[in-house]
Amino acid sequence: MQQLTEAVEMGNLTDAKRLTDELLKAGKAPLEIVEQGLSPGMANVGEKFKSNQIFVPEMLIAARAMKEAMSHLEPLLVRAGITPKYTVILGTVQGDLHDIGKNLVGMLLKGANIRVVDLGINVTPDQFVAAVKEHNASIVGLSALLTTTMLAMKTTIKALRAAGYDSVKVLIGGAPVTAQFAEEIGADGYAPDAASAVDMAKKLVTA
Amino acid sequence: MNDRQRFNATMHYQWRDRVPICDLGFWAETINVWKQQGLPGWVSGGYDTTTTDEFFGMDAYIGGPNVNVGLCPPFEHLVIEDRGDHELVQQPDGVQVLRKKYMGSTFHPERHLLVDRASWQKHYKPRLDPDTPSRYPDWDEARRCWQNSDYPRPRVISGGSLYGWLRDWMGCEQISYLVHDDPALFEEVVTTITDCIVEVHQRAFDNGAQIDACAMWEDMCYSGGPLLSPETFRKYLVPQYQRITEQLRRHGCDVVWVDSEGNIEQLIAPWLEAGVNCVFHVEVGTWRQDPVDLRRRYGRDLLMMGGFDKQLLAGGKNRIEAEIQRLAPIVDEGGYIPFCDHRVPPDVTMSNYMFYLHTARDVWAKQVNLKPFGALATSDPVRSPTASDT
Numbered sequence: 001m002q003q004l005t006e007a008v009e010m011g012n013l014t015d016a017k018r019l020t021d022e023l024l025k026a027g028k029a030p031l032e033i034v035e036q037g038l039s040p041g042m043a044n045v046g047e048k049f050k051s052n053q054i055f056v057p058e059m060l061i062a063a064r065a066m067k068e069a070m071s072h073l074e075p076l077l078v079r080a081g082i083t084p085k086y087t088v089i090l091g092t093v094q095g096d097l098h099d100i101g102k103n104l105v106g107m108l109l110k111g112a113n114i115r116v117v118d119l120g121i122n123v124t125p126d127q128f129v130a131a132v133k134e135h136n137a138s139i140v141g142l143s144a145l146l147t148t149t150m151l152a153m154k155t156t157i158k159a160l161r162a163a164g165y166d167s168v169k170v171l172i173g174g175a176p177v178t179a180q181f182a183e184e185i186g187a188d189g190y191a192p193d194a195a196s197a198v199d200m201a202k203k204l205v206t207a
Numbered sequence: 208m209n210d211r212q213r214f215n216a217t218m219h220y221q222w223r224d225r226v227p228i229c230d231l232g233f234w235a236e237t238i239n240v241w242k243q244q245g246l247p248g249w250v251s252g253g254y255d256t257t258t259t260d261e262f263f264g265m266d267a268y269i270g271g272p273n274v275n276v277g278l279c280p281p282f283e284h285l286v287i288e289d290r291g292d293h294e295l296v297q298q299p300d301g302v303q304v305l306r307k308k309y310m311g312s313t314f315h316p317e318r319h320l321l322v323d324r325a326s327w328q329k330h331y332k333p334r335l336d337p338d339t340p341s342r343y344p345d346w347d348e349a350r351r352c353w354q355n356s357d358y359p360r361p362r363v364i365s366g367g368s369l370y371g372w373l374r375d376w377m378g379c380e381q382i383s384y385l386v387h388d389d390p391a392l393f394e395e396v397v398t399t400i401t402d403c404i405v406e407v408h409q410r411a412f413d414n415g416a417q418i419d420a421c422a423m424w425e426d427m428c429y430s431g432g433p434l435l436s437p438e439t440f441r442k443y444l445v446p447q448y449q450r451i452t453e454q455l456r457r458h459g460c461d462v463v464w465v466d467s468e469g470n471i472e473q474l475i476a477p478w479l480e481a482g483v484n485c486v487f488h489v490e491v492g493t494w495r496q497d498p499v500d501l502r503r504r505y506g507r508d509l510l511m512m513g514g515f516d517k518q519l520l521a522g523g524k525n526r527i528e529a530e531i532q533r534l535a536p537i538v539d540e541g542g543y544i545p546f547c548d549h550r551v552p553p554d555v556t557m558s559n560y561m562f563y564l565h566t567a568r569d570v571w572a573k574q575v576n577l578k579p580f581g582a583l584a585t586s587d588p589v590r591s592p593t594a595s596d597t
């Protein structure tokens with residue numbers, strides 16, 4: 001397990017795959033591999049990223065290794081009927097096409113064993129509302145990188161509330177976004193980076 | 208003093224009549240909005256700042272003959288696919304982007320031609336050949352400018368980009384994977400780009416180039432810091448930057464700036480090691496980068512341009528004036544040319560910008576030898592001052 005955690009941290013694709021297969025063969029449960037092998041790896045990566053010990057490339061590489069390992073585990077988890085407890089609908093708001101930051105947030109959320117439905121970029125308020133309904137989500141994560149598209153966050157929150165989703169938590173982030181802005185537009189949480197996004201998401205669902 | 212003398216004196220902490228008053232520019236949308244607020248019709252926004260410079264009485268921080276150190280010839284402009292109100296086009300750098308028709312300013316990259324060694328060798332490497340004649344200006348004409356000691360504008364040569372171009376050509380994710388998966392190819396690409404820059408510069412120097420500054424572009428930081436670790440930066444990029452900056456210094460050019468937005472903090476030290484001594488447009492951002500703080504920590508070794516928080520322009524006049532005053536001591540000290548930390552966005556009113564500029568001209572430039580400042584349109588919005596001056 002420890003080795004798998006390290007392989008993810010180092011972004012070692014081949015090792016991550018091999019070790020996952022070995023653990024499965026040795027009879028480890030898929031969920032255990034996720035929770036004790038992969039997730040701690042991604043959590044470490046997120047912490048190191050937050051404290052500037054590693055940077056965007058290292059994080060992308062680690063996430064790629066985790067994704068590869070997950071592709072071996074996911075079918076088994078589905079077959080066993082094991083699904084993550086919480087679902088986050090994630091997307092870059094309308095008019096905005098930046099997705100690198102949002103993708104990192106998605107990767108760490110998945111790493112923390114939270115289900116992520118990624119709607120991609122340029123997502124309209126209606127699409128967010130529809131996805132919340134379809135996936136019975138607990139959190140909506142909105143990303144915006146442009147000062148102009150930040151305003152679409154407000155519209156999206158309004159649309160969610162108007163559709164009656166008052167208890168769905170809205171978490172926002174992106175370079176121009178601040179905690180103050182989050183408060184102004186009635187978001188439930190803000191996080192400055194991907195690792196804090198995971199902490200905040202957990203906090204919001206347990207609050 | 209002309210713009211060039213003032214620029215050089217400022218960058219060398221020498222006496223000058225006043226600091227240059229410049230700006231990075233304005234979004235096209237900003238200028239359009241300001242036209243309803245009295246800005247004359249002949250002023251236009253966007254990347255070409257000729258008319259805004261003229262209207263606002265700006266000094267030049269760039270000029271002189273230039274060479275092309277980039278992809279030559281550029282990729283052909285092609286409309287690859289018509290998708291109704293959008294079109295997929297090939298840009299000059301080979302990247303295929305999806306953009307809204309008639310509204311060229313926003314785009315999204317869909318396909319990158321540079322994906323591996325084969326595509327590098329086929330599409331990009333041949334375009335980094337210093338022998339391509341279209342890289343060079345007419346040498347006789349260029350020499351006349353270089354030898355003219357009264358040349359009015361700073362003579363700035365472009366120094367290209369060692370990471371930023373590659374990031375654009377491949378996409379942020381793919382370049383990140385490349386550094387990890389095939390460092391040899393990454394190194395080869397960066398070395399080839401540098402070979403081209405150094406050789407093209409050499410030919411300019413052989414033809415008598417006298418350069419005041421060299422401008423590089425990277426845009427390699429975001430709100431959280433650099434898009435590449437300082438370690439990778441030092442390992443692969445610093446040695447290449449050094450080849451460029453050492454050659455420049457041998458030929459008398461000791462101001463090398465790098466244009467990068469975002470939170471550049473962690474790259475300042477490696478840039479200084481690399482011989483890049485000026486940071487261009489110091490973006491304040493939500494991470495609160497501050498020229499006063501940078502001066503305190505890096506001293507006079509670090510030259511700076513930009514660093515005035517454009518967000519303040521959308522707020523109250525008191526805060527604009529307070530910030531101008533706060534920056535004044537380092538403006539007076541030299542080695543710093545203050546201007547907005549990015550293009551002025553449309554939420555800034557014309558009246559606020561005018562207030563900023565008036566105050567800057569008062570406090571920073573002390574109203575000494577300033578260029579005429581345009582007046583808001585009254586009767587004839589299409590009349591150009593150049594037309595009437597000549």
Ligand code: B12
Pocket residue numbers: 056095096097098099100101102104105141142143144145146147148171172173174175176190191192193194195197312313314315316379426428429430431468469470490549
């Ligand atoms: C890469 C980039 C691009 C790429 C995007 C590629 C892609 N697939 O995403 C391309 C080239 C396409 C692009 C296009 C444009 N861009 Co751009 N871009 C950038 C750049 C350099 C880096 C952004 C980035 O990826 N950072 C890395 C990631 C990891 O950081 P991040 O996104 O901030 O995410 C972190 C946190 O914010 C947070 N986070 C992010 N999302 C979320 C979501 C939640 C829920 C939470 C909790 C947290 C969170 O966690 C992340 C990880 O820690 C920034 C510079 C900057 N200063 O940010 C400009 C920048 C964002 N772009 C800008 C502009 C203007 C544009 C264009 C309009 C340019 C043009 N003329 O076409 C277009 C707009 C296209 C559009 N409609 O969206 C401006 C925005 C200015 C403004 N004030 O609005 C910036 C700031 C550059 C600048 N200073 O001018 N861009």
